[in-house]
Amino acid sequence: xxxxxxxxxxxxxxxxxxxxxxxxxxxxxxxxxxxxxxxxxxxxxxxxxxxxxxxxxxxxxxxxxxxxxxxxxxxxxxxxxxxxxxxxxxxxxxxxxxxxxxxxxxxxxxxxxxxxxxxxxxxxxxxxxxxxxxxxxxxxxxxxxxxxxxxxxxxxxxxxxxxxxxxxxxxxxxxxxxxxxxxxxxxxxxxxxxxxxxxxxxxxxxxxxxxxxxxxxxxxxxxxxxxxxxxxxxxxxxxx
Amino acid sequence: xxxxxxxxxxxxxxxxxxxxxxxxxxxxxxxxxxxxxxxxxxxxxxxxxxxxxxxxxxxxxxxxxxxxxxxxxxxxxxxxxxxxxxxxxxxxxxxxxxxxxxxxxxxxxxxxxxxxxxxxxxxxxxxxxxxxxxxxxxxxxxxxxxxxxxxxxxxxxxxxxxxxxxxxxxxxxxxxxxxxxxxxxxxxxxxxxxxxxxxxxxxxxxxxxxxxxxxxxxxxxxxxxxxxxxxxxxxxxxxxxxxxxxxxxxxxxxxxxxxxxxxxxx
Numbered sequence: 310x311x312x313x314x315x316x317x318x319x320x321x322x323x324x325x326x327x328x329x330x331x332x333x334x335x336x337x338x339x340x341x342x343x344x345x346x347x348x349x350x351x352x353x354x355x356x357x358x359x360x361x362x363x364x365x366x367x368x369x370x371x372x373x374x375x376x377x378x379x380x381x382x383x384x385x386x387x388x389x390x391x392x393x394x395x396x397x398x399x400x401x402x403x404x405x406x407x408x409x410x411x412x413x414x415x416x417x418x419x420x421x422x423x424x425x426x427x428x429x430x431x432x433x434x435x436x437x438x439x440x441x442x443x444x445x446x447x448x449x450x451x452x453x454x455x456x457x458x459x460x461x462x463x464x465x466x467x468x469x470x471x472x473x474x475x476x477x478x479x480x481x482x483x484x485x486x487x488x489x490x491x492x493x494x495x496x497x498x499x500x501x502x503x504x505x506x507x508x509x510x511x512x513x514x515x516x517x518x519x520x521x522x523x524x525x526x527x528x529x530x531x532x533x534x535x536x537x538x539x540x541x542x543x544x545x546x547x548x549x
Numbered sequence: 550x551x552x553x554x555x556x557x558x559x560x561x562x563x564x565x566x567x568x569x570x571x572x573x574x575x576x577x578x579x580x581x582x583x584x585x586x587x588x589x590x591x592x593x594x595x596x597x598x599x600x601x602x603x604x605x606x607x608x609x610x611x612x613x614x615x616x617x618x619x620x621x622x623x624x625x626x627x628x629x630x631x632x633x634x635x636x637x638x639x640x641x642x643x644x645x646x647x648x649x650x651x652x653x654x655x656x657x658x659x660x661x662x663x664x665x666x667x668x669x670x671x672x673x674x675x676x677x678x679x680x681x682x683x684x685x686x687x688x689x690x691x692x693x694x695x696x697x698x699x700x701x702x703x704x705x706x707x708x709x710x711x712x713x714x715x716x717x718x719x720x721x722x723x724x725x726x727x728x729x730x731x732x733x734x735x736x737x738x739x740x741x742x743x744x745x746x747x748x749x750x751x752x753x754x755x756x757x758x759x760x761x762x763x764x765x766x767x768x769x770x771x772x773x774x775x776x777x778x779x780x781x782x783x784x785x786x787x788x789x790x791x792x793x794x795x796x797x798x799x800x801x802x803x804x805x806x807x808x809x810x811x812x813x814x815x
Binding site: 322323324325326327328330331332334335403404405406407409433434436437450451459460463498499501502503505506507508509 | 593595658660761
């Protein structure tokens with residue numbers, strides 16, 4: 310542009326050199342984003358595949374089948390490590406939050422999948438360290454590098470609550486009357502946990518507001534079982 | 550849960566267990582690992598949100614201070630002592646520098662991008678004020694590197710505020726609005742040369758911005774505003790050129806100002 314308008318343009322008030330260097334920054338920014346988008350697409354595909362496997366528990370909620378599904382799910386989740394590895398390579402060091410909107414959705418899904426898997430395996434809540442280990446990422450930002458943002462982790466837990474409310478219903482259909490009681494207890498604890506948080510008016514808060522409906526659904530299942538005398542003897546329901 | 554209790558009371562003896570169940574349950578809830586980890590999450594979220602709020606407050610203070618600098622600088626087109634105005638502006642920029650330092654100290658050990666939305670508006674306003682000052686003094690565009698230098702407080706890397714080129718671009722986009730006002734005021738004060746200079750500068754700036762391409766949503770909306778400012782300036786220059794010699798100065802001033810108001814209201 311400067312060349313075309315020659316003589317008058319020699320005094321360009323410093324505009325052109327200033328923007329030339331910015332243009333480089335902008336195009337490299339675009340390039341990085343493009344690469345990140347490609348990798349996150351793979352990551353999301355992987356999440357969908359794992360989800361498809363784990364959803365199998367709704368069909369066959371008996372212990373043996375669940376165990377099999379867990380083994381398979383864990384193996385597939387292992388595949389996510391390599392995707393995360395590739396994603397980490399693309400991000401300039403220390404700039405996680407510059408690009409984090411790209412992988413936020415995938416991280417929420419994986420937080421949920423990890424939490425679901427751990428719940429199915431041992432009926433307890435996943436920790437951030439466990440999830441990080443599962444996905445091959447860091448636990449905290451402080452340790453440098455890629456981590457699962459706390460907001461995304463918590464969103465994943467809320468997705469878990471939603472899935473478990475469904476699981477409680479389906480367990481009853483499959484004549485497993487003990488599981489809904491255990492799920493109810495777990496969810497009550499999860500709810501108590503979330504109540505400790507001082508959430509801002511953001512998307513996490515909105516998802517948290519939905520937790521009470523999941524809780525209610527499970528409590529209704531528990532209620533139905535209880536008044537119909539379908540509740541198993543005490544020893545079977547809790548703290549096994 | 551309460552509903553469940555009432556109903557189970559009427560049932561056979563063993564369903565009374567349902568109420569007893571709740572006793573151990575409450576105990577578990579109190580010292581479970583789940584709750585312990587949530588307490589940890591609570592702390593982390595709180596400290597993050599607090600920091601966000603503090604930065605937002607800093608940003609608001611910055612915006613106010615920088616707007617005042619801009620108002621001060623706009624008075625330069627009147628019959629005043631330029632040096633005096635620059636001197637006053639310098640003093641105000643020193644205050645702003647303290648605010649920048651505060652933001653920088655909040656961001657030590659944190660990813661500035663995490664809090665970007667909290668403090669970005671203040672920084673953009675600062676870049677706007679600084680570039681306006683720079684233009685008035687040197688008639689050229691301050692570079693990103695020069696802006697960065699003003700945010701460098703010491704040699705140790707961690708203490709300095711690292712700016713984002715996007716903020717620079719957005720700040721400069723805002724500068725065009727101030728240039729428009731400067732152009733109109735100068736024309737109204739009979740300072741025709743300044744008006745034409747500003748018009749030229751603005752045109753070049755607009756051309757360059759237009760060639761940046763589709764960078765972000767923020768920028769494309771600012772580009773529209775910029776285009777509007779440029780049209781106003783061009784119209785004002787036209788008026789000055791055509792009518793400037795025909796009508797007395799005070800009438801010209803009136804006319805220019807009225808065109809501005811018309812456009813601003815659209």
